[in-house]
Amino acid sequence: MKKISTVTNGSLLIAEPFLGDSNFERSVVLVCEHSDEGTFGLVLNQTTNLNLSDVIDDVYAEYPLFLGGPVQQNTLHYLHRRPDLIDGSIRVGEGLFWSGDFEQVKQAINIGTLPETDIRFFVGYSGWGEGQLESELAEKAWIIARSEAPFLFDTPADQFWRGILKSMGGEFKAMANYPVDPRLN
Template identity: 45%
Template sequence: MNLNSKDIPKAGHLLISEPFLQDENFVRSVILVCENNENGSFGLVLNKLSILKLSELVDELNFLESDVYVGGPVEQNTLHFIYFGDQMVSGSIQLGDDLWWGGEFHELILKLKNEEISNENIRFFIGYSGWSEGQLAHELQDNTWIVCDKIDSKSIFYDSPEEIWRNILKNMGGEFQLLANYPIDPRLN
C-alpha cells in the first residue's frame, strides 16, 4: 500500500490501533498526534491510565487529585498536557477547533491554583509515543494504525478510557463499526 496525502496523519488526527495489535504499549490504544513532520512523529495515548495522581508528580499541584495518563513508552520522566476549550495558556499549540497541546507550565499551575482553568478540561500524561523519520509511515503501510481525521474533543475528555477506542471506531462507521466489536482474544468466543 502506498500512502497518499490523505492517509498521512496530521497534528490533531487520531491513530487508532488495529484490533490485532499485540504490543502491550499500544493494545486498543488511541493516540492523539501532536506533531508529524519530516523529522518524525509525536503523540499521546489518550486511553491508558497510569497508577499515579498529578498531586504525586507536581508539588505545586498537591491540591489536585487528577488522573495521569501514560502518553507512551518514551521518556516517562516527562509530563505533558492537553486541554479543551479556548486557548488558556500561552505557548499552547492548537490541534483542533477547541483542542490545545502544551504551553507555559508555570502559567498553567497558577491558573489551576486560581481556578481560572477547570480541572475537568485538562488531561496530563507521563511519557509520550514517538516515531523516528519514516517509522510511522512504515507502520501505516503495515496497517498497524487506523487514521481518524475527525475528532470530537469532548469524547477525548468525557468518554471513559475503556470506551474511547470502541466509541471512535463506531463513530467512524462502515467497516470500522465491525472492528469496534472485535474481541481482544477471538479464541475466547
C-alpha cells in the first residue's frame, strides 16, 4: 500500500494508533463516496457475531457480517470484485465495487457462483458531513492510502490495520507495532 495525500473514492482511511474514538479504534475505512457535501465509507476490519443468513431470510450461506460503521446500523452494504455477476455496481477502486443488484447477489450466493472470497457484507456505515473529514485529516487522525482489492478480500479482519501499515513501510511499519495502550508498554 502507498500513502497518498488526497481522499478520493477508493481511498483507505487508516486510523492513527491513538485516535481515541472507540468507533474507529485501529480501523481501516474504505471511502466509497467522497464529495464536497460529505463522505461515505465502510470500516473493513470490525467484525460482528452475525452472518448474512441471520438478517436475510432467503440467503442460505453463512457469510460473515462486518460492522461498516456507527451510522444506520440497520442498513446492509456490500463490497465485491464481481461486476460481471452484479449489475449496477459502482466502481470504487481497481477491481473493487460497491453495491449493485441485491437480487442478483442473493441468487449468485445461493447457487454458489459468488464465494465469500469475492464479497463482504456490512451493517451500518461511516459518514462525515461537509468539512468534517477534512477537519479530522488536519488533526492527523487518519492516514490516507490507496486501496488494493486483493489485500481487502484476502486479509483477515484482525490483521488489516497492522498489515496495511506494515506494507507502507518506514515510519508506518514502526507504527504498526505501537501498543494499544502506551502506558502498558
